[in-house]
Amino acid sequence: MTGSAALFTDRYELTMVDAALRDGAGHRESLFEAFARRLPDGRRYGIVAGAGRLLELIDRFRFEDAELEWLREHEVVRPETLDWLADYRFRGDIWGYREGEAYFPGSPLITIEATFAEAVMLETLVLSTLNYDSSVASAAARMVSVALGRPIAEMGSRRTSEHAAIAAARAAYIAGFDATSNLEAGRTWGIPTMGTAAHAFTLLHDTEEDAFRAQVAAFGPKTTLLVDTYDIAQGVERAVQAAGTGLGAVRIDSGDLPTVVAAVREQLDGLGAVDTRITVTSDLDEFTIAGLSGAPVDAYGVGTAVVTGSGFPAAGMVYKLVARRNDAGEWVAVAKSSTQKLSVGGRKNAARRLDSTRTAREELIFIGDGPEGEAEFEPGDRLRPLMVQLMEGGVADPAFLGPAGTSAARAHRAEVMQELPIEAFRLGRGEPVIPTSYR
Amino acid sequence: MTGSAALFTDRYELTMVDAALRDGAGHRESLFEAFARRLPDGRRYGIVAGAGRLLELIDRFRFEDAELEWLREHEVVRPETLDWLADYRFRGDIWGYREGEAYFPGSPLITIEATFAEAVMLETLVLSTLNYDSSVASAAARMVSVALGRPIAEMGSRRTSEHAAIAAARAAYIAGFDATSNLEAGRTWGIPTMGTAAHAFTLLHDTEEDAFRAQVAAFGPKTTLLVDTYDIAQGVERAVQAAGTGLGAVRIDSGDLPTVVAAVREQLDGLGAVDTRITVTSDLDEFTIAGLSGAPVDAYGVGTAVVTGSGFPAAGMVYKLVARRNDAGEWVAVAKSSTQKLSVGGRKNAARRLDSTRTAREELIFIGDGPEGEAEFEPGDRLRPLMVQLMEGGVADPAFLGPAGTSAARAHRAEVMQELPIEAFRLGRGEPVIPTSYR
Numbered sequence: 002m003t004g005s006a007a008l009f010t011d012r013y014e015l016t017m018v019d020a021a022l023r024d025g026a027g028h029r030e031s032l033f034e035a036f037a038r039r040l041p042d043g044r045r046y047g048i049v050a051g052a053g054r055l056l057e058l059i060d061r062f063r064f065e066d067a068e069l070e071w072l073r074e075h076e077v078v079r080p081e082t083l084d085w086l087a088d089y090r091f092r093g094d095i096w097g098y099r100e101g102e103a104y105f106p107g108s109p110l111i112t113i114e115a116t117f118a119e120a121v122m123l124e125t126l127v128l129s130t131l132n133y134d135s136s137v138a139s140a141a142a143r144m145v146s147v148a149l150g151r152p153i154a155e156m157g158s159r160r161t162s163e164h165a166a167i168a169a170a171r172a173a174y175i176a177g178f179d180a181t182s183n184l185e186a187g188r189t190w191g192i193p194t195m196g197t198a199a200h201a202f203t204l205l206h207d208t209e210e211d212a213f214r215a216q217v218a219a220f221g222p223k224t225t226l227l228v229d230t231y232d233i234a235q236g237v238e239r240a241v242q243a244a245g246t247g248l249g250a251v252r253i254d255s256g257d258l259p260t261v262v263a264a265v266r267e268q269l270d271g272l273g274a275v276d277t278r279i280t281v282t283s284d285l286d287e288f289t290i291a292g293l294s295g296a297p298v299d300a301y302g303v304g305t306a307v308v309t310g311s312g313f314p315a316a317g318m319v320y321k322l323v324a325r326r327n328d329a330g331e332w333v334a335v336a337k338s339s340t341q342k343l344s345v346g347g348r349k350n351a352a353r354r355l356d357s358t359r360t361a362r363e364e365l366i367f368i369g370d371g372p373e374g375e376a377e378f379e380p381g382d383r384l385r386p387l388m389v390q391l392m393e394g395g396v397a398d399p400a401f402l403g404p405a406g407t408s409a410a411r412a413h414r415a416e417v418m419q420e421l422p423i424e425a426f427r428l429g430r431g432e433p434v435i436p437t438s439y440r
Numbered sequence: 441m442t443g444s445a446a447l448f449t450d451r452y453e454l455t456m457v458d459a460a461l462r463d464g465a466g467h468r469e470s471l472f473e474a475f476a477r478r479l480p481d482g483r484r485y486g487i488v489a490g491a492g493r494l495l496e497l498i499d500r501f502r503f504e505d506a507e508l509e510w511l512r513e514h515e516v517v518r519p520e521t522l523d524w525l526a527d528y529r530f531r532g533d534i535w536g537y538r539e540g541e542a543y544f545p546g547s548p549l550i551t552i553e554a555t556f557a558e559a560v561m562l563e564t565l566v567l568s569t570l571n572y573d574s575s576v577a578s579a580a581a582r583m584v585s586v587a588l589g590r591p592i593a594e595m596g597s598r599r600t601s602e603h604a605a606i607a608a609a610r611a612a613y614i615a616g617f618d619a620t621s622n623l624e625a626g627r628t629w630g631i632p633t634m635g636t637a638a639h640a641f642t643l644l645h646d647t648e649e650d651a652f653r654a655q656v657a658a659f660g661p662k663t664t665l666l667v668d669t670y671d672i673a674q675g676v677e678r679a680v681q682a683a684g685t686g687l688g689a690v691r692i693d694s695g696d697l698p699t700v701v702a703a704v705r706e707q708l709d710g711l712g713a714v715d716t717r718i719t720v721t722s723d724l725d726e727f728t729i730a731g732l733s734g735a736p737v738d739a740y741g742v743g744t745a746v747v748t749g750s751g752f753p754a755a756g757m758v759y760k761l762v763a764r765r766n767d768a769g770e771w772v773a774v775a776k777s778s779t780q781k782l783s784v785g786g787r788k789n790a791a792r793r794l795d796s797t798r799t800a801r802e803e804l805i806f807i808g809d810g811p812e813g814e815a816e817f818e819p820g821d822r823l824r825p826l827m828v829q830l831m832e833g834g835v836a837d838p839a840f841l842g843p844a845g846t847s848a849a850r851a852h853r854a855e856v857m858q859e860l861p862i863e864a865f866r867l868g869r870g871e872p873v874i875p876t877s878y879r
Binding site: 006008009010011012013014015016017019020021023024026027029031033058068071072075077079117121124125126128129130132133134156158159160161162163164165166167168182183184185187188194195196197198199200201202204205206207211215216218219220229230231232305308309310314315317320321322325327328335336337338 | 445447448449450451452453454455456458459460462463465466468470472497507510511514516518556560563564565567568569571572573595597598599600601602603604605606607621622623624626627633634635636637638639640641643644645646650654655657658659668669670671744747748749753754756759760761764766767774775776777
């Protein structure tokens with residue numbers, strides 16, 4: 002695999018381009034929109050993530066010699082289309098919700114304006130990034146809200162594919178997680194990394210004492226010792242023996258956590274290790290974290306549940322052509338109409354209506370109806386605009402890229418959470434916490 | 441991101457290496473094992489996938505200057521350990537189940553023998569590849585078995601992250617899918633690719649007729665026309681008008697499929713398009729495919745359900761130290777013992793016991809007990825060995841790599857399916873179809 006992302010796409014994107022360039026319709030200016038028809042069953046809100054990664058991938062979406070040769074050899078498109086692909090780079094405009102923003106059914110998360118051929122090709126990439134990253138961020142945000150300020154680390158790299166792991170670490174961080182175990186996520190996105198030792202390290206040594214002493218010798222007493230390889234109470238005792246009462250933390254990865262954590266806290270205090278923290282990491286999700294709210298836990302580590310979207314590993318977003326120009330140059334709203342899978346045609350803009358306490362009350366989607374299809378509204382104290390320009394003429398706004406863009410998204414999420422009605426944070430199943438209205 | 445996969449790992453792997461090299465235990469010869477404690481809830485068998493990708497990733501698991509510099513800057517390990525990492529390449533042996541093999545709780549899917557420091561570092565990579573790929577393959581195999589020989593294409597790239605999409609296409613192909621929409625999977629793994637057009641192509645044109653004519657002009661009458669953008673019956677009529685009765689196929693992506701498919705078949709036959717095939721692609725999974733077994737469907741396309749493991753997006757595999765040498769050079773079996781998360785220590789070998797009809801009856805796991813910890817058994821007619829050597833002295837067996845390795849895995853799965861008891865193919869929840877026994 003080269004650095005090109007051009008083949009990270011479905012064959013039918015290229016065959017559509019091929020046929021549409023042939024009959025000329027491929028040059029029609031078009032507007033595509035990515036949105037979710039619904040939230041995952043019972044969720045009250047979703048959190049957008051993926052757009053920052055998407056912008057960087059679009060920049061790598063170029064057909065180099067290797068890609069063109071493969072397409073030629075496999076006769077995916079006509080030779081004329083290969084020439085067009087060789088010159089292709091995305092030159093259109095992208096608007097969308099900021100990463101870290103809350104979203105609801107119908108929220109126009111990304112709109113892409115370009116010629117049909119330019120824009121249709123991005124479908125798979127848009128959806129792969131938004132669907133996976135938003136799935137993780139939406140699950141992670143629920144965990145953060147029930148952790149009540151205690152730090153959470155993402156450590157699920159081993160439960161998702163090796164590149165997805167990096168995206169998951171980033172999405173969880175945007176949603177309020179504090180760190181990740183994944184080193185590449187640390188390097189690429191500037192996320193703090195964490196981790197000390199697994200059970201294998203203890204089992205490698207002849208005794209648990211040997212293992213603890215080796216770890217303290219290497220990292221000092223402020224390290225985190227994993228105490229549940231053999232017997233937890235014995236492990237805690239040996240940990241304090243090895244590191245002293247200044248031991249940084251103990252980690253517990255198994256057992257009936259509320260009971261075990263209380264017993265370990267009592268034991269640590271009894272041994273004089275009153276500042277030693279307790280980290281728990283045993284198959285946690287938002288429900289088990291909520292169940293530990295009364296226990297003396299100091300930090301959580303979450304794996305499987307966060308990287309798989311806690312039951313909803315794909316956010317269900319779709320990418321639809323909603324408007325295009327006709328031969329007379331006029332914008333025409335379009336939508337599929339045969340079935341239950343309805344979409345709303347036309348250019349959209351969106352705002353969140355807030356009440357006098359700055360609590361969100363409604364997701365307002367304005368549908369363009371003017372001659373140019375523009376959807377206008379008057380922003381104000383009570384109407385917070387939701388869409389920002391992510392890319393102009395094929396150039397990404399650098400504010401949304403790299404570690405800085407990731408940090409900004411994380412900060413934005415924290416602000417947005419303040420606006421949501423308190424019912425948003427109930428874990429039980431229910432309707433979206435605010436309704437979506439079309440204007 | 442460079443071509444190095446060295447940071448696709450959890451920080452604690454490197455901190456364990458650091459501490460273990462410091463006290464010398466890191467040089468102990470060790471044996472790690474990857475296995476699943478259980479199958480996903482109610483599944484009867486699992487299908488192994490990921491090992492071929494793992495072997496290629498291990499080859500890219502090298503610390504180049506960029507990785508070393510980042511680790512130095514972030515003080516992840518001591519300078520002496522950086523020197524060791526700079527020289528690192530995996531030089532050990534790997535045995536495991538072939539890709540495409542069926543597996544059961546406790547099956548020793550991968551065993552890695554090397555020094556502790558060399559082998560522990562691969563944990564995240566081993567589990568990321570096995571967990572995700574086997575999750576997809578296990579779900580895909582169930583879909584293949586209920587499709588009753590009708591071809592199935594994987595088209596879920598948009599429902600998983602952009603690199604995971606490529607792995608998913610490969611895993612589904614190993615499990616018996618026939619094609620993928622993902623072009624990079626076609627290029628990297630030699631999987632046939634498919635796809636013609638989405639609803640956007642129809643909506644781009646002024647009329648459905650225009651769209652169909654454009655597609656037929658580009659690809660000839662043997663193309664597949666998507667007929668459900670507006671009204672299905674009208675779409676079918678226009679499709680045959682545009683392509684003639686030699687139309688290759690129509691695709692239906694919505695509606696109550698058993699009813700719709702029957703009506704479309706009748707309509708096509710009435711129009712004389714008796715050889716025109718019907719492809720369906722509407723949020724299918726193993727249950728809806730089974731529900732279509734009596735309908736005149738010719739081919740299926742599956743997206744979300746296959747790339748997300750149909751409810752089980754991670755296969756739940758773990759990677760455990762099961763044996764290591766002590767200072768006297770003797771092998772010692774080791775296992776965590778504190779909790780419900782039990783593992784069985786010791787070197788393992790595995791065979792499937794077949795009865796006189798060559799039907800599988802038992803998963804036999806032989807635990808090493810000799811001085812060298814070897815687990816021996818006498819293969820024979822009724823005892824099929826399950827483990828093969830995947831890598832020797834750090835060099836992968838080329839038979840398991842690339843497109844050829846992928847094809848071989850697909851062929852192996854087809855053979856293995858012949859052995860499973862018929863109850864394996866029931867979709868309903870139940871116990872693993874054969875028991876696991878330790879010897």
